Amino acid sequence: MISNPFMSPAAAPASVPELDEDQLLHVSLGPQHPSTHGVFRMNVVLDGETVVSLKPVFGYLHRNHEKIAEGVTFLSSMPFTDRLDYICPLTNNWAYAQAVEKLAGIEVPERAEYMRVITAELTRLINHTAFVGFFLGDMGAWGTALMYAFREREKILDLFEELTGARMMSNFMRFGGCRNDLPAGWAAKASTLVNEFPRFLDELENLIIGNEVLIARTQNVGALPKEALINGGITGPMLRAAGVAYDIRKAEPYGIYDRFKFRIPLGTTGDCYDRMMIRFLELRESLAILRQALDQLPEGQFINPKSKIRNFKAPVGEAYARIEGPKGELGFYLISDGSTNPFRYRIRPPSFINLTLLEDMCLGLDLADVVIILGSVDIVLGEVDR
Amino acid sequence: MESPAPTTRASSPPPAAGWSLPGIGLLKGMAVTAVNMIQSYYRKDRMTTVQYPEERAPISPNFRNFPFLVYDGDNMAGLRCTACSICEKECPPQCIYIVLDRDENGKSLKRPKVFDIDVSVCMNCGICAEVCPFDSIYMDGQYELATGDRFGGLLFNKETLARSTDYHAQLRPLEAAEVAARRKAEEEKKLAAQAAKVAKAKLEKEQKELKAKEEQEKGTGA
Numbered sequence: 001m002i003s004n005p006f007m008s009p010a011a012a013p014a015s016v017p018e019l020d021e022d023q024l025l026h027v028s029l030g031p032q033h034p035s036t037h038g039v040f041r042m043n044v045v046l047d048g049e050t051v052v053s054l055k056p057v058f059g060y061l062h063r064n065h066e067k068i069a070e071g072v073t074f075l076s077s078m079p080f081t082d083r084l085d086y087i088c089p090l091t092n093n094w095a096y097a098q099a100v101e102k103l104a105g106i107e108v109p110e111r112a113e114y115m116r117v118i119t120a121e122l123t124r125l126i127n128h129t130a131f132v133g134f135f136l137g138d139m140g141a142w143g144t145a146l147m148y149a150f151r152e153r154e155k156i157l158d159l160f161e162e163l164t165g166a167r168m169m170s171n172f173m174r175f176g177g178c179r180n181d182l183p184a185g186w187a188a189k190a191s192t193l194v195n196e197f198p199r200f201l202d203e204l205e206n207l208i209i210g211n212e213v214l215i216a217r218t219q220n221v222g223a224l225p226k227e228a229l230i231n232g233g234i235t236g237p238m239l240r241a242a243g244v245a246y247d248i249r250k251a252e253p254y255g256i257y258d259r260f261k262f263r264i265p266l267g268t269t270g271d272c273y274d275r276m277m278i279r280f281l282e283l284r285e286s287l288a289i290l291r292q293a294l295d296q297l298p299e300g301q302f303i304n305p306k307s308k309i310r311n312f313k314a315p316v317g318e319a320y321a322r323i324e325g326p327k328g329e330l331g332f333y334l335i336s337d338g339s340t341n342p343f344r345y346r347i348r349p350p351s352f353i354n355l356t357l358l359e360d361m362c363l364g365l366d367l368a369d370v371v372i373i374l375g376s377v378d379i380v381l382g383e384v385d386r
Numbered sequence: 387m388e389s390p391a392p393t394t395r396a397s398s399p400p401p402a403a404g405w406s407l408p409g410i411g412l413l414k415g416m417a418v419t420a421v422n423m424i425q426s427y428y429r430k431d432r433m434t435t436v437q438y439p440e441e442r443a444p445i446s447p448n449f450r451n452f453p454f455l456v457y458d459g460d461n462m463a464g465l466r467c468t469a470c471s472i473c474e475k476e477c478p479p480q481c482i483y484i485v486l487d488r489d490e491n492g493k494s495l496k497r498p499k500v501f502d503i504d505v506s507v508c509m510n511c512g513i514c515a516e517v518c519p520f521d522s523i524y525m526d527g528q529y530e531l532a533t534g535d536r537f538g539g540l541l542f543n544k545e546t547l548a549r550s551t552d553y554h555a556q557l558r559p560l561e562a563a564e565v566a567a568r569r570k571a572e573e574e575k576k577l578a579a580q581a582a583k584v585a586k587a588k589l590e591k592e593q594k595e596l597k598a599k600e601e602q603e604k605g606t607g608a
């Protein structure tokens with residue numbers, strides 16, 4: 001029986017035993033729900049307002065990416081990686097390019113490495129500002145914060161369009177470098193953007209972080225102990241918000257990250273508030289990296305002239321390469337049998353793995369908190385379902 | 387020495403015990419929105435909306451969406467494509483379909499009989515333009531392609547895909563100029579090579595004739 005708030009107290013059963021199957025309310029949140037960031041469904045069982053069980057259901061956006069990649073050439077998979085986490089295509093490009101480079105032993109010229117760092121950190125700016133916007137949208141601050149974030153994002157996307165030819169589907173990195181060089185004046189434009197960005201960040205922080213409603217709704221919501229997060233394989237801002245200093249840029253520096261000075265911001269409790277704040281702090285660190293990289297940007301080749309575009313064949317073997325994506329550890333695992341296509345192609349998507357602890361975070365909380373917790377995980381369904 | 391890692395709580399107000407009246411944080415946020423609203427009336431960089439279709443935002447010269455085929459001269463006969471099918475093989479969603487044209491003896495004419503691109507499948511990646519070794523296919527910047535024809539409207543054939551070199555030069559001046567210069571240099575090299583070949587053949591022939599003559603003379607002499 002579904003509990004009815006309009007039912008008179010007299011008509012209701014006098015004593016409700018706890019977790020009476022008849023009293024539980026089964027709610028299917030999604031797959032078409034504004035809070036689910038795409039087509040994601042949660043089968044929630046409620047006792048009143050309290051979550052008793054939560055089963056995530058995904059696969060609505062499954063595109064068979066990994067199997068398709070086995071049927072096309074190595075290069076042809078590059079544009080498909082744009083469509084994984086479509087908020088940050090350039091980091092996906094990088095992770096995949098890095099895996100193939102590791103497999104085939106291709107060197108990357110210095111300028112290309114700098115271009116990769118610059119584009120990846122700009123991508124992180126996009127991701128984290130967009131995250132803040134969406135997260136506030138989940139909380140009911142629908143529109144304002146998101147529009148401010150998207151206004152800034154649009155400026156970065158204009159830069160990307162000029163560089164790669166497309167706002168989001170960049171398809172920019174190649175095995176051994178990048179597809180094309182920076183257009184004339186691009187680096188100067190990027191520097192201007194980086195210098196102006198802190199002003200926007202201050203504005204966004206003023207807009208929300210002292211907000212009493214935000215604090216009341218996010219603090220002490222959805223926290224899990226460090227051990228649980230580590231055991232669950234959680235990575236990225238979600239793990240760092242709980243106070244674990246694990247950032248692949250520091251733990252296993254790839255590319256040229258060991259040349260830059262930056263810090264790993266840490267949270268204390270790992271609740272939703274920390275997860276939001278950690279993004280703000282990471283944005284400032286990303287800006288520091290961007291400033292250093294744009295200052296040091298050397299002249300030179302943007303792609304290794306020895307790398308082949310047509311008829312590329314990787315030697316027999318396997319390779320796993322990972323980077324610190326804006327959402328966590330993004331890895332690509334490739335097995336090659338020496339032909340033009342990968343024999344096996346596997347992705348370790350951060351959003352998918354970060355979702356695995358969703359139920360643990362939500363149990364015992366209200367339905368309204370579920371929406372915030374899901375928002376704080378920062379998922380993109382293109383990556384969860386692949 | 388690096389400064390210690392920043393933490394989330396240090397830069398934020400202490401956890402609110404209930405509601406801290408009078409909601410300073412709320413008022414601060416509202417001030418930001420008010421400033422933004424007022425600025426949106428006079429600050430140029432805050433007026434970001436473009437009234438499409440009356441106005442159009444300029445597209446960057448690098449912008450790409452769908453491919454087109456280039457022909458030299460002023461008609462389809464100058465199509466550069468040799469139907470080598472490299473782009474067909476590399477196209478990620480496999481939306482290119484090419485049939486090689488052959489004469490009645492089955493000899494390749496090095497031009498496509500059919501060259502179709504299903505642009506409803508094309509993912510605008512630009513890989514075809516990148517891998518083509520004959521400078522034949524490039525990415526267009528045309529984005530108003532809506533059609534009422536559900537079945538054939540987005541299946542582009544050779545004729546609809548073909549564009550002149552002038553079109554390419556207008557769309558991407560830098561790239562087109564570079565390609566034209568390279569092609570011209572190659573053409574000249576080819577011509578020079580051909581001329582050299584002809585001259586060499588002539589020389590060889592003369593030498594042979596001379597030798598034959600000598601031998602003949604020898605023969606008659608002996």
Ligand code: SF4
Binds near residue numbers: 468
């Ligand atoms: S467009 Fe280029 S790559 Fe494609 S078939 Fe023609 S010549 Fe070959």
Ligand code: SF4
Binds near residue numbers: 476478479482514
């Ligand atoms: S742009 Fe990409 S998807 Fe479109 S035809 Fe060319 S290779 Fe195929």
